[in-house]
Amino acid sequence: MQILLEFWHFLKERKKWWLLPMIVVLLLIGALIVLSSGSAMAPFIYTLF
Numbered sequence: 001m002q003i004l005l006e007f008w009h010f011l012k013e014r015k016k017w018w019l020l021p022m023i024v025v026l027l028l029i030g031a032l033i034v035l036s037s038g039s040a041m042a043p044f045i046y047t048l049f
Contacts, residue, residue, distance in 0.1 A: 011020060 007023075011017060
């Protein structure tokens, strides 16, 4: 949790708000890959990437 707090302070101080949507999208894609790796949908999701 410390790294998230540190990242938040970095965004606030440097005014790099354009980084936030990119990080969120990368985290969502990563979660999708991890959660679907054991399911029957895995071959179909991996073809998207």
